[in-house]
Amino acid sequence: MRSLLSLAVLAAASVVSAVSVTGNRLLVVLDDVAEKESYSKLFGSLADRGFDITYDTPRSEDLQLFHLGERTYDHIVFLPTKVKALGPKLTPQILLDFVNAAGNIMVALSATTPASTSTVAFLAELGISLPQERTGLVVDHFNYDTVSASEKHDTLVLHNSKPVRYDMWDVFSLRDDEFLALPHTVGHTLGAGELLTPILRAPSTAYSYNPKEQTEAVDPDDLFAAGQQLALASAFQARNSARVTVLGSAEMLQDKWFDTKVAVEGGSKVSTKNAEFAKTLTGWTFQELGVLRVEEIEHRLKDSNETNPEIYRIKNEVHYQISLSEYRWDAWVPFNANPNDPPQLEVSMLSPFHRLNLAPEEHSATDRTRTYSTDLILPDQHGIFNLRVNYKRPFYTYVDEKCTVSVRHMAHDEWPRSFVISGAWPWISGIGATVSGFVMFCAIWVYSKPAAPLVKKTQ
């Protein structure tokens, strides 16, 4: 009985602990607190995962993101609001400060409500642009839902089977027969920033238009974006690994889109995978997925037991290893890097002298970390070197670890002796010949007759 009880307590504890690594205080900003009912499944899932959810409106007086310089929330979700601006408590600058303080933000937009100017300005700071007039609707006459939008074609049915680039983590990918439904979507375009990654892009037949102004036809000059340049969901991961996601369709998170069945033209009805996608998207944004942690760094001279010495000699053989683990929903698990794109070790002084792939070591199933290691020969250059692992990949938090070591030159007695080098033997024997010739010369000189001084004297 008692063991059963403790087991239950343990289970409960594990459920409660199943939460983001950066904290569990979640703020949801929506137009009307009563609106949360239509998102009850999403918020129910978040609450189950241990988030402490606060609902608030931009008009609220006591809404505060910072108190005494500290964040009061760890994560924010913005649902569409009808206000023109989010007010003095949620200015773009405050939102940027929030991201700089390692807070995570998820912005959900909708074509039915224009985005607030604060949101537009905030996203513009990150390099994400929204259509003119802060609104737009993405339609696709080939990939629409025949059940709900057979006339307007404004509910997109997409399958997101591949990541944007082949070598990226496929965390948001679905199987080929699984579909997402995106009703009333606002598209956005991404700037050239390297911190931006599209999660979901529009199909090549989609385009964006303004339903209020461009009712008849879209003038090509006024077209905001079309095809794959339209992003429907995007991720921004700041340099401090804080995450911002933008989702074009807030309605896809609503309960009714979690379990409806949709059908593409000529296809059968299938239920959407919106619930799974919403869980992955919130989990990734709120640092429940793809969070990397460096457990241990060790470098040592080969065949030596002293770890992490401060000084090495040039051309020393050094073993370097780094242990990485990854947070996945509720536990740290070994991090398995893409074998074609492994973490790399840089031996750098100003610029890298070596950049070496780190190979994963064998590990047992019980391990919580995965060790990556390499053996290297230090460069033939003395000075202060950094052993640096700089691993920055989309959808993973950044790893940038430096170990600074001194590399000294050879001591004068560490060079090989000349008699060890066979090439030097002729010169050694040259000295030998000179010295022995000298000794023999001296011996004969001493025993030889001096020059007749008498002759000299007579002169």
Added chain:
Amino acid sequence: MAGKKNARSEPAAAPATTATSTPSAKAPLTPTKNPIPIPTPAQPKAVAAQGGWAQVFQNLYDYYLSETPQRTKLLDVFLLFLVLVGALQFLYCILAGNYPFNAFLSGFCGTVGQFVLTISLRIQTTEANKADFPKVSPERAFADYVVCSLILHFFCVNFIN
């Protein structure tokens, strides 16, 4: 002193016109003797014009054997040996490369240094140069030579590592 120098420079200038290496080797020897030897080397030259170079060298060789003190001959043999050893080392460096460079420097410079020191000894002990080193006896010169050579050997053996 001045008279001696003049006596030396005169015959030296005369053979220089013949433009062979042989007179310069003879030149230092001439003042040691009486003025009489001067015609002796001069005569073979006249003969050489008729009898060929072989006669010249034969005469030089004979003169060298007869007029050179035994110690100077010993010095010359040792010098020849050093030139041989140095040339071999240098040849090896050209053919096989100079790695390890310190060994090459040490071996070759040791031989060259020994050569230079021996030349110094030869200059100081030659009777003809006695006037230039009035305070240096042959024994003193030899002692200097041994000390300097030992320092050189010590340095070379250290440097070859």
